[in-house]
Amino acid sequence: MQFERKLQLATDLYQMSMGNVYVEDSKQDEMAVFDVFIRNNPFSGGYTVAAGLEQVIEYIEGLAFEEADVQLLKKNHPEFSDKFIAYLRNFKFTGELYALPEGTIFFPFEPIIRVKAPLVQAQLVETTILSIINHQTLIATKASRIVEEARGGAVMEFGLRRAHGTEAGYFGARAAVIGGCVGTSVVETEAMLDRPSMGTMSHSFILSYDTELEAFEKFVKYNPQNATLLVDTYNTLEQGVPNAIKVFKKALAEGGITGKYGIRIDSGDLAYLTAEARKLLDEAGLQDAAICASSDLDEYLIKDLKLQGAKIDSWGIGTKLITAYDCPALGGVYKLAEIDGKPKLKVSNDPWKITNPGYKKIYRIYGKSNNMALADLMTLESETIDESQPLTIFHPMHTWKKRTITDYYVKELLEPVFVDGKCVYEKPSIREIHDRLVQEKQTLWPAFKRMVNPHVYHVDLSQPLWDMKQQLLSEAE
Amino acid sequence: MQFERKLQLATDLYQMSMGNVYVEDSKQDEMAVFDVFIRNNPFSGGYTVAAGLEQVIEYIEGLAFEEADVQLLKKNHPEFSDKFIAYLRNFKFTGELYALPEGTIFFPFEPIIRVKAPLVQAQLVETTILSIINHQTLIATKASRIVEEARGGAVMEFGLRRAHGTEAGYFGARAAVIGGCVGTSVVETEAMLDRPSMGTMSHSFILSYDTELEAFEKFVKYNPQNATLLVDTYNTLEQGVPNAIKVFKKALAEGGITGKYGIRIDSGDLAYLTAEARKLLDEAGLQDAAICASSDLDEYLIKDLKLQGAKIDSWGIGTKLITAYDCPALGGVYKLAEIDGKPKLKVSNDPWKITNPGYKKIYRIYGKSNNMALADLMTLESETIDESQPLTIFHPMHTWKKRTITDYYVKELLEPVFVDGKCVYEKPSIREIHDRLVQEKQTLWPAFKRMVNPHVYHVDLSQPLWDMKQQLLSEAE
Structure with a gap:
């Protein structure tokens, strides 16, 4: 039995309303750069786990409008011009997309997906990308927290009946396995996750x-x-x-x-x-x-039960994991960073809500002696880092907070996924994705993995990026 | 573009593991009655809005296992016998399903769906039914609360980007419209909801x-x-x-x-x-x-903004509605009430967790003079109510709390949806569903619609049902 979805229409109307104006106004091919990022780690935690990229890739690869879609849109939206309708008929994503591989640990304000595409295209994919990434990233992060507190005990995902519908249960189970669950009860996942379901x-x-x-x-x-x-x-x-x-x-x-x-x-x-x-x-x-426990469990209860001498070998986690109960939405946003070669930022009274402009990338800086992550540095795409030189980084708000790092190496975090509309990314298996997370967590000091009140990982801006931001801010004044 | 789902596998493995035992043990055709019910209204509210039945119907109508499913299950589950595999190959739902029409207001402990089917069938559909009903019912109820506080202002659903994936956004938007939203931003809903999307x-x-x-x-x-x-x-x-x-x-x-x-x-x-x-x-x-407001709104903030003199004509509601942020899971359960003609209950140390046995129905009792709902009464299917006689009802726990009602009429709430495996239900349009909710809310005293600390609506048991429960409880001791 098939359950037909039209992901090409799984978007907000305003993306099309704006697209209509752009096409009418001949702006459709202006090159735009958008960043996906979060402003806070979910669960008041110290890190976030990237997940959902594979479904984003499938969505973009299949993105096209059927004649029935176009007819329905014409009927319901007389404001759409013939030119825009024709544009939709021939729609194809021709842009570029860079992303953190799934299983990568990331932090607030750094781009986890960067889209560079003709304006209408970049706009039309916004909502679907956010919906997929916000959901799976949230559940993968929750699972990672639960698995952390189970400290070696097997964690199984049992939440389908409380998920936000069957698809949320299906992809939620995927994200849970990325986050470290040994398996899920959802039979439908057996092909996708290449493992038997459990129960x-x-x-x-x-x-x-x-x-x-x-x-x-x-x-x-x-x-x-x-x-x-x-x-x-x-x-x-x-x-x-x-x-x-x-x-x-x-x-x-x-x-x-x-x-x-x-x-x-x-x-x-x-x-x-x-x-x-x-x-x-x-x-x-x-x-x-073996003793398996279930019943409204989450990372807090697991920790307390362990402290109180519970003898539990495996944990069946339902509602609290599959709905991310204590923080059921990830606030991932999709913000314009550049258009037509001009960097852009969104001003705000709240300094943390001001976006970072430009076509950017992220470096993670590791200590050479211990391979531990020291900080992340956002730079413009054109910048390079000379690892043989000391690197001075500073807090993006409190700029007097400076730090000079030596004996380090850097890794670029964003990887090419689509180039010129073609997928250039080799999709890792679910096991490889999970292994990446395990490895990433090993490079993260325990202070950042603490369940409550974790230490804040530094995500700094390079001097050129900081300068660009200051200039745009003073222009906006 | 299609996005293929296999809803027949959108279930927990244990449904199949148990099915395998039942088939091996020749129990597969024992007639079982299961009730779907909740134990608490979500959001600490006073009522709940039924939603999701249409998707349950579509699921059951299409329920069959493809050869590829069967092959995958054989490979991953050597414990499944040939007899069970053959059973799956020929699977068809032949049972009965009664349900509250969508848009009906209901309360804890009363069955909102009642399945009577051969044991394996009744078990295999559990998880999918719960996943669909728990999700849509939750969002419809949240929407109804928000619309209530908007007091005539138009409420629009704008949450797709924060939904638990695109399907949760799609069906969540459906539920939001049932709950009273005038529309949604989700373009994909235009065909389903028969209205243009908004933005x-x-x-x-x-x-x-x-x-x-x-x-x-x-x-x-x-x-x-x-x-x-x-x-x-x-x-x-x-x-x-x-x-x-x-x-x-x-x-x-x-x-x-x-x-x-x-x-x-x-x-x-x-x-x-x-x-x-x-x-x-x-x-x-x-x-x-017109002035439209958006930005992390929910029913509480809407109420406060209105009290503080905000001038807002329409409300765009995102995250808090589409994720039911302050109560992101509905705890609907699916409990065995009868098997092979024998009523069953699940005992528990917690009196509220003891289930109600038997093949039951629900009456809503209305005052003749004002058409207001007075209470609900759960009875055995075989019972009838003589509206010309006074009706004495009593609290199912505190049985000394009695009430005799005169000048009333009753309405049976559960309607036939599947009989002998055939759908006998005429699906209402989304507008009819919403109209039903509006009408139902008019029969509910404001005390039950209060946002905070509402009055508790009475759901009582008939004497024969109460007697059956007591007898089973004393047998279990």
């Missing part, structure tokens, strides 16, 4: 049998490769765990368990119940039996 | 011209039917509004405005700025010019 059983399974014991026996019989039993339907410690132990011991004795086995607890005080269940399992000689 | 212009449009004045002139020239100018790029009151007035007066004098016109303010103190802008527009004789 246990529900309370209705237990209720559908006359007794819990019978339900457990049947489940183990037909799931010898992964026999995880949900033990909290009636009484977890007095009935559920003892029944599970009985079934496991019999099945183990008869060779009826060929893979992993264990229990899942989905309610009650997980610290107490898992610690007691662990004792019962161990006393029965079932040290191999 | 104004972005700051980049202004920046792409040398001056704000030129940008305004060009925009009005090519948008005479709806000339809304964004006036806050530079200085709202000293430059933006005066420039807009200049352009409007000239265009009006020359017949260059043929429809609505006005300004949009997207930053700053909206109470002060809109009040001052209104004065400037009125002094210029432009009483017709």
